[in-house]
Amino acid sequence: MVMRASRLLSIVLLLQARGRMTAEQLARELEVSVRTIYRDVESLSLAGIPLYGEAGHDGGYRLVDGYRTRLTGLTADEAEALFLAGLPGPAADLGLGAVLATAQLKLKAALPDELSEGVGRVKERFHLDTSDWYVDPDSTAQLAAVVDATWSQRRIRMRYRRWAQPREVEREVAPYGLVLKSGRWYLVAESDGIRTYRVSQILRIQVLDNIFERPAGFDLAARWAEYLDDFDARRYHGDARIRLSTRALERLPHLLEPALVRAARDSAEPADRDGRIIVTMPMETVEHTAGLLLRLGADAEVLAPAELRGRMAEIATGLARIYRTNDAKGAVTEPQ
Incomplete structure (x- = not known):
């Protein structure tokens, strides 16, 4: 039921954003059958959503002109900045690729026409790539489990490969947050103090049932800045x-x-x-x-x-x- 409600909303937002779409186009976009789209459109009509179908080669479904939910209070620069901030690569790493796409669709559908055109131009002209030149991206095999534990505030037990001897160690940590730097994911966690771990070096992970409390006022960005300063101080020798x-x-x-x-x-x-x-x-x-x-x-x-x-x-x-x-x-x- 929740999935169908989400799909019905997506149909309305797609039609708001694109003007007119055929049943085949909607089916491809939402990864369902054309027959499902026919049923969904009928349900939307019965619910009072003012949409109608046009027959013929250039036909399709569209909303009655003027039917639009408007998002007020945003300037053109603010709306464009929101779309520029969307990082498809990192969002996909975190399992949020589809969520990001849906959120952007909802935002664009709710924007007035003059702002909607602006954010469309941003997506056409700018693409953000956070990876380094000449460096293969890190493996993110354990990232999904780390993300789950970070969101749910559950401790994790992991086997970690480090530079010092012994190379492989067991750690139980409380994951406070994740940082993406130059295409590499780092976990900031508590384990006898706040420590930083490179996610690609986590060999094995177990998300525990133990719930932890984040320290009041913990600032991930500030902690990362401190880590970088300390890292530079430790690595230079004369x-x-x-x-x-x-x-x-x-x-x-x-x-x-x-x-x-x-x-x-x-x-x-x-x-x-x-x-x-x-x-x-x-x-x-x-x-x-x-x-x-x-x-x-x-x-x-x-x-x-x-x-x-x-x-x-x-x-x-x-x-x-x-x-x-x-x-x-x-x-x-x-x-x-």
């Missing part, structure tokens, strides 16, 4: 002084993360007589920082710390040995 060519300094935004680029630009010293510029950037491990600087090739020279400079020299020596060996064997030529 600074690296690097001598860059001007070309390398220009290429930094395309090769390194924004925090490193800002640090380099803020610390840049006047160019020396060779046109090179000395900058200071925070560094994580020696191996990680060496990997980043290799992207710059000979346009970057590490001055300090000595351990990082030595690691770069080892890598350069190894590369030179490989290419000298290949040259001795003869250059590889393309087939004729």
Whole structure:
């Protein structure tokens, strides 16, 4: 009964939003048979909804002109912003794809004509993609269960894979909220303090019957901002002084993360007589920082710390040995 009532409402909203639709179009949109649409339209007519059918090739069902529920109080910019805020990818991850589509349909159907046209243009001209370039999206196999537990405020028991040893651990947590960052889902939960877990690293999950109470005034956005600040503070271990060519300094935004680029630009010293510029950037491990600087090739020279400079020299020596060996064997030529 609830499902049929929802379908009847959807028919009315579709006709309000699109003007005229055939029974076949309605059936495809609502994923039911044409015969079901005929029965639903008859029920709507008996209920006093002013709709009528037009025969012929260009016929279909439509509402009597003027029959519309109007949503007042929204400006054109506000209505367009609401549609721009809809993220189809993340909504689908959360199991809310159909809900989002229905909500947008209801909103558009309730808007006055002048606003409805505006939000239509937004959907035609803007698409939001939250994923990173060159990175496969995270697996969301356990996301549905995490969402269910978060909504119902039930504790979860999970097996989690982390970076430290032991790699796999058992955790029982109270899920407070989910955050989507660069196409990856993170769970903010309480377990001997507020902790953050990457959803793709949850190997197994069990939603428990235990209900928990969220702390009064808990602010998910504020907590996430604190986590990011703490993460940056923990991952950096000292600074690296690097001598860059001007070309390398220009290429930094395309090769390194924004925090490193800002640090380099803020610390840049006047160019020396060779046109090179000395900058200071925070560094994580020696191996990680060496990997980043290799992207710059000979346009970057590490001055300090000595351990990082030595690691770069080892890598350069190894590369030179490989290419000298290949040259001795003869250059590889393309087939004729």
